[in-house]
Amino acid sequence: MLGAGIQGAMLGRVQGRRALIYGAALATLPDLDVLMSYPDPVSLMTYHRGFSHSVFVLTGLALLLAWLIRKYWPQAPYSGRRLFLTIWLVLVTHPILDAFTVYGTQLFWPLATIPESWSAIFIIDPVYTVPLLLAVLFAIAFGLKRTARRLLVAALVFSTAYLGFGLAGRMAAEHRVREAMQGQGIAVAELRATPMPFNTLVWRVIAKTPDGHYYEAVSSLFDRETPEWVRLPLNLDIGQALAGVPLHERLRWFTDDWLRYDAIGDALVVSDLRMGMAGHYTFRFKMAERAADGAWKPVTPSVWPTDRGGWSELKLVLRRILHAQPPLPLAQWSELAKE
Structure with missing residues (x-):
């Protein structure tokens, strides 16, 4: 479009x-x-x-x-x-x-x-796409006359402004969560916000701490209360088994090192924390197996099955835009990362 x-x-x-x-x-x-x-x-x-x-x-x-x-x-x-x-x-x-x-x-x-x-816009956002789609459909139906061209320009201006709105929303969510964590004495080493599905009003914020943990937090543009969050382990000690493995180093580079490691049975699973929600991480890879002596042996990566969430989770996310209570069940969702 x-x-x-x-x-x-x-x-x-x-x-x-x-x-x-x-x-x-x-x-x-x-x-x-x-x-x-x-x-x-x-x-x-x-x-x-x-x-x-x-x-x-x-x-x-x-x-x-x-x-x-x-x-x-x-x-x-x-x-x-x-x-x-x-x-x-x-x-x-x-x-x-x-x-x-x-x-x-x-x-x-x-x-x-x-x-x-x-991280200013979700990969699918109707507020961005629909105005462009309607302007293009109008141009298809009535031809590229002056009115249609003006509608296209207006849609392009709106969509571009919407990207700016998304950037502002991201910065506001990061500021809100950082300030709330500092108020509770939580040391934050790195922090970034990503939009929740299909909107730029409610944001997922992930924050690393110097002690090898991270927080999954949620903040809406309309919040008047402290954002909810849950503290989770990065399990960096397990990740040391992949130190120097070329594909692991490439994944660290590509994700800016926003990775979590989990030992699930005899598999070492690496999750990209940037995409998805607490426990519902979009990209997860099996990158090592436990050998007979208990040591981790790197393997050719394969996709690790993951629960990406469904309609029930999406309804809660969209409701969270306007309603801070009840908070999202982040602790419950995060248990899925261990599976």
């Missing part, structure tokens, strides 16, 4: 409805990396949103495409500069929008910087 909206607004007067198709198709190109095969799920996770999401690579691709179009269609009724700017915006706004989620986007590949993870 974003790519269609941009191209429709910038070239719709000339290209008509085709601008929407071209923009939507062009905007999918960075995600073609999903067609690549990887030998394990950790590689799949950490190489996705890599080179194909680099602003350097996409700028070069935009220059190439604009040059090819001008070369083989020199009579095009728009300037090469406008054509390049349109293609460039359609391409680079894809990874930039990805960077506003928590997953991690390697915007500056091949530079080995920690992937950008601005």
Whole structure:
């Protein structure tokens, strides 16, 4: 929708409805990396949103495409500069929008910087998508006349402002939780907030402590009470068994070391704390097995089954936007991380 909206607004007067198709198709190109095969799920996770999401690579691709179009269609009724700017915006706004989620986007590949993870918006948020969708549908139905182009511009302005609202919400949630923890004498080493599913009003905040634990906290924009939280172990002593293992080090880099370790039976399970909710972590990997002598032996990572939550949990989360009582059952949910 974003790519269609941009191209429709910038070239719709000339290209008509085709601008929407071209923009939507062009905007999918960075995600073609999903067609690549990887030998394990950790590689799949950490190489996705890599080179194909680099602003350097996409700028070069935009220059190439604009040059090819001008070369083989020199009579095009728009300037090469406008054509390049349109293609460039359609391409680079894809990874930039990805960077506003928590997953991690390697915007500056091949530079080995920690992937950008601005945590301003949930990966699916109707408040962001629906206005763009309605504007595109209007343009499809009535053509790219002045009214439709203005609607597209308005939807683009709104969606961009909404991302700013999400960033402000994240900073407010982090400030609220940090202040509450400091008020109770809790030392916080690192802290970050991520939006709960489908909204930017209630936030999950994770906070590390210097003693190897972390807190799962929840804070809503409308809270007037102290946020609820639960203290949990990172189990860093178990994680030492993976020290120096290349895929483990890559996972630490990709997640900025927001990892938890659990010994579950004879498996050493590593959980990415950034995504999901307490106990309902989206990405979990078995990365070692217990040998006969009791020592941990690294293995090729595999996906560890996880309860990602369902409708019953989602109802509680959405209710939590306006109602602080009863608090979310974080302690109960967190027990799932041991399974």
